Amino acid sequence: MKAKGLIIALDVTDKEKALNIAEETSSYVQAIKVGYPLVLSSGLDIIEELMSYTETVIADFKVADIPNTSKIICRLARNAGAAYVIVHGFVGEDVLKACSEIVDIIVVAEMSHPGAEAFIQPVSEEIALLACEYAKGIVAPATRPERITKLRYVVGRKLLIISPGVKAQGAEIGDAMRAGADFEIVGREIYESERPGEKARKIAKILKKV
Amino acid sequence: MKAKGLIIALDVTDKEKALNIAEETSSYVQAIKVGYPLVLSSGLDIIEELMSYTETVIADFKVADIPNTSKIICRLARNAGAAYVIVHGFVGEDVLKACSEIVDIIVVAEMSHPGAEAFIQPVSEEIALLACEYAKGIVAPATRPERITKLRYVVGRKLLIISPGVKAQGAEIGDAMRAGADFEIVGREIYESERPGEKARKIAKILKKV
Numbered sequence: 331m332k333a334k335g336l337i338i339a340l341d342v343t344d345k346e347k348a349l350n351i352a353e354e355t356s357s358y359v360q361a362i363k364v365g366y367p368l369v370l371s372s373g374l375d376i377i378e379e380l381m382s383y384t385e386t387v388i389a390d391f392k393v394a395d396i397p398n399t400s401k402i403i404c405r406l407a408r409n410a411g412a413a414y415v416i417v418h419g420f421v422g423e424d425v426l427k428a429c430s431e432i433v434d435i436i437v438v439a440e441m442s443h444p445g446a447e448a449f450i451q452p453v454s455e456e457i458a459l460l461a462c463e464y465a466k467g468i469v470a471p472a473t474r475p476e477r478i479t480k481l482r483y484v485v486g487r488k489l490l491i492i493s494p495g496v497k498a499q500g501a502e503i504g505d506a507m508r509a510g511a512d513f514e515i516v517g518r519e520i521y522e523s524e525r526p527g528e529k530a531r532k533i534a535k536i537l538k539k540v
Numbered sequence: 541m542k543a544k545g546l547i548i549a550l551d552v553t554d555k556e557k558a559l560n561i562a563e564e565t566s567s568y569v570q571a572i573k574v575g576y577p578l579v580l581s582s583g584l585d586i587i588e589e590l591m592s593y594t595e596t597v598i599a600d601f602k603v604a605d606i607p608n609t610s611k612i613i614c615r616l617a618r619n620a621g622a623a624y625v626i627v628h629g630f631v632g633e634d635v636l637k638a639c640s641e642i643v644d645i646i647v648v649a650e651m652s653h654p655g656a657e658a659f660i661q662p663v664s665e666e667i668a669l670l671a672c673e674y675a676k677g678i679v680a681p682a683t684r685p686e687r688i689t690k691l692r693y694v695v696g697r698k699l700l701i702i703s704p705g706v707k708a709q710g711a712e713i714g715d716a717m718r719a720g721a722d723f724e725i726v727g728r729e730i731y732e733s734e735r736p737g738e739k740a741r742k743i744a745k746i747l748k749k750v
Contacts, residue, residue: 341609343616365605367612374580394604394628395575396653396709399551402577406553418604420630422655443606445632449663457659499606 331386331413334507335360336534337492339390339517340380345372347521352383354527355520358534361386361413363515377410386413388492392438394418397428408433416469419457420450423464430464437461439481442471442495451477458484467492467512472501475509482510503533507540541596541623544717545570546744547702549600549727550590555582557731562593564737565730568744571596571623573725587620596623598702602648604628607638618643626679629667630660633674640674647671649691652681652705661687668694677702677722682711685719692720713743717750 338359340348348368362384368376369389377387389412393400400417407415417429419437429435439461440446440454450457454470458481461468467490470478482491490513493506497519506514516533523529548569552558558578572594578586579599587597599622603610610627617625627639629647639645649671650656650664660667664680668691671678677700680688684705692701700723703716707729716724726743733739 341612343612365609366601367609367616369580370584370613370616373583391576392604394602396651396704397655398708399575399577402551402553403580406577406580418628420604420628420659421651422653422658422660424653424655426655441606441631443632443634445607445634445636448632449630449659449667450632453659494606498608 331361331490331513333360334512335537336530337361337363337388337513337515338520338530339363339365339494339515340521341365341367341517342521343367343371345376348372348376349379351521351526352380355530356383358530359384360513361388363388363390365390374406374410377412381411387411388414388416388436390416392416392418393425393429394421397424400425401428401432404429404432414466419460420453423460426460426464434466435464436467436469436490436492437465439468440470440477442473442499446471454481455484461485462488465489469494470511472496472506472511472514473499475501475505478506478509478511503536504540507537541571541700541723543570544722545747546740547571547573547598547723547725548730548740549573549575549704549725550731551575551577551727552731553577553581555586558582558586559589561731561736562590565740566593568740569594570723571598573598573600575600584616584620587622591621597621598624598626598646600626602626602628603635603639604631605635607634610635611638611642614639614642624676629670630663633670636670636674644676645674646677646679646700646702647675649678650680650687652683652709656681664691665694671695672698675699679704680721682706682716682721682724683709685711685715688716688719688721713746714750717747
């Protein structure tokens with residue numbers, strides 16, 4: 331992925347809708363993030379179809395299994411065309427190592443929802459440090475910009491930081507990038523909009539000025 | 541799920557092979573656990589097909605996303621026919637609550653691989669306690685029987701305990717049930733065997749005597 335900007339989270343369960351939104355927003359987004367909502371309802375081949383509209387598909391599978399199973403999941407995602415697979419850091423170093431041998435990984439260092447404060451946040455800096463060994467980037471929450479700044483301090487300029495939690499979960503557009511993120515991930519705000527293309531264009535414009 | 545016994549983990553990526561093994565082993569297993577290796581390569585409909593051979597399919601999706609996305613994943617699994625969905629506890633209470641409103645969940649309290657010692661094991665008893673509020677069962681590692689005993693103490697008889705990590709990961713058949721588990725989950729030892737049916741029969745026989 332180049333530079334900075336907008337990643338769209340295509341968490342819809344309707345394949346046609348997903349492809350339409352990917353097409354409409356393609357000029358404004360640097361990458362498309364697909365997760366299990368879309369992949370389970372449309373099949374893994376959706377990744378290849380989305381590559382008509384983007385150079386970079388991120389498989390947000392939040393892989394969190396034992397090393398052997400995690401590896402199989404990463405291989406399937408890579409073979410389907412994903413440039414990156416998102417893997418949980420919480421499951422430990424052996425999982426990160428196993429996955430990174432298969433595909434470029436982005437590690438969830440910290441999550442954007444309230445529940446993440448209980449068990450993930452207390453160890454997120456340790457996870458970010460582990461990620462420096464195995465990953466191309468980390469995930470850090472736009473909902474807590476001060477955490478992004480802290481995690482940027484941990485990973486330096488070595489890793490990308492991508493940030494979910496924008497709008498639907500409460501962060502404003504630009505908050506995460508101002509705090510140190512490279513990319514802001516926007517889902518519902520775009521895909522639930524009447525005019526996803528226009529919405530993505532406006533968001534991308536704001537992010538360009540950050 | 542009734543009583544105690546054997547759960548097969550069908551972590552193969554070949555649909556025909558999966559269905560053959562399900563058929564051969566059907567008399568000896570109480571439930572089939574399917575994860576992303578099989579579902580990503582065969583499609584979610586595999587769950588319904590497997591229900592020709594078992595009453596209980598457990599979708600081992602190790603759900604670990606924000607509440608909204610986790611809910612969508614659980615709904616897809618439930619609609620496909622899964623009786624239970626496995627959800628990670630480390631993502632916090634709001635995720636467990638959201639998922640439990642959709643489907644019966646089994647919560648990963650602790651995992652069987654070495655990497656789980658870093659971040660999951662220190663909080664596994666807290667996770668098990670949370671699970672008592674929202675789940676029908678927990679996952680605890682056969683590779684560390686003393687941890688099963690500890691986690692049984694936390695959840696009492698209220699929740700089922702299912703235990704992966706048997707054979708391929710090092711535990712012997714019966715270790716987990718002797719330590720307090722209700723079900724032992726066996727994958728590679730059965731599905732990589734030349735005669736999966738015969739292997740499952742032997743394992744079930746041993747477990748019956750525990």
